[in-house]
Amino acid sequence: MAEYVIVGGGIYGCAVAWELAKRGADVLLLEASQIASGASGGLGERGVRANGRDRRELPLMRLAYEIWPGLREEIGGHTGYRRLGHLLLIEREVDLAAAPAQVWLQNQQGIESHLLGAAELRELEPKLSDKVIGAIYCPKDGVADHSATTRSMAVAALVQGAAIREGARVAGLTRRGEQVFSLRAVIDGEAVDIPVGKQVILLSNAHVGDFVAEQLGLPLPICRMLPQVMTLRADIPPPMTRLIGHAHRTLAIKPLPDGRVMVSGGWRGRWDEALRRGVPIPEQVEGNRLEAVAVYPALADLPVDEATTDRAEMLCVDGIPIIDYLPGAANMLAGVGWSGHGWAIAPAVARLMAEWVLSGERPELLAPFRYGRFL
Ligand SMILES: Cc1cc2nc3c(=O)[nH]c(=O)nc-3n(C[C@H](O)[C@H](O)[C@H](O)COP(=O)(O)OP(=O)(O)OC[C@H]3O[C@@H](n4cnc5c(N)ncnc54)[C@H](O)[C@@H]3O)c2cc1C
Incomplete structure (x- = not known):
């Protein structure tokens, strides 16, 4: 027993x-x-992100920041963990006005966070749309191969x-x-x-x-919810180098190691009772793609390679x-x-x-x- x-x-x-x-x-x-x-x-x-996370989970992220970099060695197996940094993009004045308070809160919780203006941001991400006026940057955020x-x-x-x-x-x-x-x-x-x-x-x-x-x-x-994730075809090198989120758009972008760009952030699929799994809704896929193109115009010509909503999560x-x-x-x-x-x-x-x-x-x-x- x-x-x-x-x-x-x-x-x-x-x-x-x-x-x-x-x-x-x-x-x-x-x-x-x-x-x-x-x-x-x-x-x-999957994103290993503290930026923009619920305040009650930030102390857990502080601990997770300590564990992730050494996890591969501790478990003796591949994790694909990469500390890329996360940018929470801002396009609206109202979000820019609120950003210093969020930066302050995250730093209080031990989550290194910086408010970047348009020029500093372009030094990190030169291919961003002109519409983006700033970002909250968390350099210790990253991604892992889940x-x-x-x-x-x-x-x-x-x-x-x-x-x-x-x-x-x-x-x-x-x-x-x-x-x-x-x-x-x-x-x-x-x-x-x-x-x-x-x-x-x-x-x-x-x-x-x-x-x-x-x-x-x-x-x-x-x-139950059925989060949508998709990849865009790797016709050009990913125009971003960091993990991307957004203050008001439903959007997350990740440059994948195989050269494709992953787009997600909160769009959903629908449950198919006959298949007993989630299936993508074409309008949701297109909506998510257009959000990505709005901040990285270079993504406009990349067709969707794969879109899935078959991994259920509980909200x-x-x-x-x-x-x-x-x-x-x-x-x-x-x-x-x-x-x-x-x-x-x-x-x-x-x-x-x-x-x-x-x-x-x-x-x-x-x-x-x-x-x-x-x-
Ligand atoms: C598409 C998507 C994108 C996401 N992106 C992010 C992200 O970027 N960053 C982030 O922090 N989080 C993200 N998440 C959330 C994160 O992936 C999940 O919260 C996490 O993986 C949940 O892990 P789990 O072990 O609880 O559940 P699961 O991985 O679902 O594991 C539960 C297991 O239980 C098994 N099971 C079910 N029923 C039974 C049973 N009756 N008996 C025995 N076993 C059973 C299942 O087969 C399954 O293997 C994302 C989630 C999804 C779906």
Whole structure:
């Protein structure tokens, strides 16, 4: 019987498995499909960005800044982490007026941030449209290869002695009082009871809401979203060298190592019930492309290479995750509702979750994410 049973083999499940196993804990990770088959896998790269992030997550980003650069060496596998710097572009006077306060706040939280005027900005990014009048710059922000990092993390957990079972879909739980003492999983079409020695760590993202509602009768204030990402064909070298965001446009741009440009930032797909996955909406793809062209006119002639919306993520009503033991299951720690920005903070959150599981004490940095904030 494993002491700690983790549900979900995305970045969170794999990173918590690694953090627990390297501290000597006995860990079993159950993944319904394959490692990195959810939001932690798929097209392109993920931003490791503090710039413009919710204030309550900035202390986590400060910790994540410390972890990311050495992670490749620590886990002994590829992460693709690159500290490119992030520019939050500004086109409107109203956003420029608000920017010094945001720069001040981010610096107070230990996130190095600078307000750049038009001329300084052009020194960094000469191919920007003339319409852009300034930017908030965070030089310590960057990108990582999410699929590679998640798989490397799973291997690192295995090396530390964790067991990982792919093709094991958790479908139910059994409780004695408020203690979960077994999980019911479907493995190779058979229902199997998985005993829980000490705790469950529930990190199955898109599955968590329905599971908790069915098993604990507890509705969570989260809903599924299908973020859109696309790549443009690499006909010209990427006109940008940094990770790009925008103060008022729904836009994120990343220059990929293979020469393509990735465009995303918050556009969404629609759920196709027959396919059981998200599919892109052509107008949303075109809308996102036009936002990118508005700030980098050189992108106008690049056709869309690939557009996907098949990686579901859970959006929490107040835009930050729930990380807590839930009422009715005193030994089940859940993390869900990353709201489209859970990647960058994952190594920091996973470390803190593992410490919490082993010590029984909630780390101070995780206090803003308690379930009780809604009550
Ligand atoms: C398109 C897109 C772009 C994003 N861009 C960024 C970004 O630039 N920066 C950033 O910080 N964040 C970004 N995010 C958010 C970030 O990627 C996610 O918050 C993060 O990957 C979530 O990790 P996870 O481990 O919780 O979930 P997932 O990776 O979804 O892992 C959950 C796993 O649980 C498994 N599972 C599901 N049901 C069960 C079950 N019943 N039993 C067992 N296993 C089950 C799934 O198969 C899956 O592998 C983006 C997300 C998406 C989708």
